Amino acid sequence: MLDVIFLGTGGSMPTEGRNLPAIAVQCGGSVLLFDAGEDIQRQLGRAGIGVNNRLSVFITHMHADHVLGLPGLLLRFSLLGRTRPLAIYGPEGLIEYVRVNQQTIHLGTSFESVVYKIEKGPVFHSEHITVSAFEVDHRVVAFGYEIVYQRPTGTFLPDRALELDVPRGPLWRALASGEDVKLQDGRTVSPSDVTTAKPPGLKIVYSGDTRPCRALSEAATGADLLICEAMYTSEDSQMATERGHMTAAGAARIALESRAHMLALTHYSPRYGDGSPILAEARGIFPETVLARDLMRIELGNSEGPKVTSGE
Ligand SMILES: [Zn+2]
Ligand SMILES: [Zn+2]
Structure with missing residues (x-):
């Protein structure tokens, strides 16, 4: 069973009720965190994610809206006495960024952090989960992530x-x-x-910031849940092209063509208010679309497919 919790759904700037991008994927006692938008530390508290969890952080790219929360996270964990090591994965530049920010924690961190520079391909493997990175099309080097969960067995008899x-x-x-x-x-x-036969694996794909691209479509093929940025509506498609982002229609077309089961749109611009125009545009193409809200949860692993369990 996997639980996806949106900690921040904003694009570019935090607004009332919407923090910058961060998504937690919970599996048993482990948490995988994708991007670390500003104020992620308080959002983790609100989502009930503990200080000493087994935690790995995956950064999509080095734009401020995706990494501003990392220093706060390191500070909070130190003040609260985290002891477990923390692994952080991301593109070039992340190692130096973490090193510089660690120096601002005057007593030093209470735990060991290891930062890994990633390339496309598999980056993380635990007992049940594999995370792979794929390169997307943004204004800087940027990755999306594919998360695959495979239960070790079927149901015990x-x-x-x-x-x-x-x-x-x-x-x-x-x-x-x-x-x-x-x-x-x-x-x-x-x-x-x-046991019964092993159930098929569960796949979640997170786009990060990107234009529509082949790598994203390929990764999203057959995904149970595609989490995709949708910064603009088609009315502003010129801006989407210039700034290296996606429109809601573009995200929906990828979900449709790749036969994803559910599309969750995030990282939408504050210019669309509560995001209704973004959701309406995508649903016109791909009806199984939800608009992510801060602290919304989606559960995967039930027989009926991904389901929003709170926060819609
Ligand atoms: Zn960006
Ligand atoms: Zn962004």
Whole structure:
């Protein structure tokens, strides 16, 4: 099960009720954070994400609206005594940016930060999640991210385990988490003996800031959730081209062509008020579109597909 929480949905400038871009993807006790817009530290508190979580940060590009929150995050975590190391991934320039900002924390950070310069391709792998970067088309070097979650097994079937004389307890837990177990009589039981077939993986794609581009369309193919910037409506498409951004229609066409299940639009300009014109334009092309709001949550991993669970 994955939970996506929009911590900031603004484009360029924070406004009342809308912070700058930041998205948290929660999976069990781990949190992946995509972009770190200004004031992300308070948004993490509001979203109930703890200080000492297993956390990795992925930055799309070095424009201020996407990185201004990082120094605040480092400071907050230090003041509150974080001890777990923090991994930060992003393009060239991020290493120096973090180094300079760390120096402003006069007592030093209470935890180790490691910053990785990324290239396109896989950048992160944990037990269940792989994050890959792809290069997009913006005014500076910029990446989008593809997040794939694969459950280790299908649903655990207690009756099958009992039939095979696997004792309840730690062996059941090991099988349910994808490990083979050895019984006292020497037999080995595999997860596939006592679970349903493994469900397909879940894919989330985040565009970062970009013009429509082939790399984004390819990454978005079959995505359960495409999170795409939609800075402008088509009326302002000239501006979108000049400034390296997307229109709502452009984002919707990518979702349609790549057969994504749901499109969540974010990073929309304050000029459109509550964003209604952005949503209307996209829905005309791709009806399964939602407009992200700060602290909105989308849950993935249910049989009925991605679902907005709060904040719409
Ligand atoms: Zn940008
Ligand atoms: Zn931006």
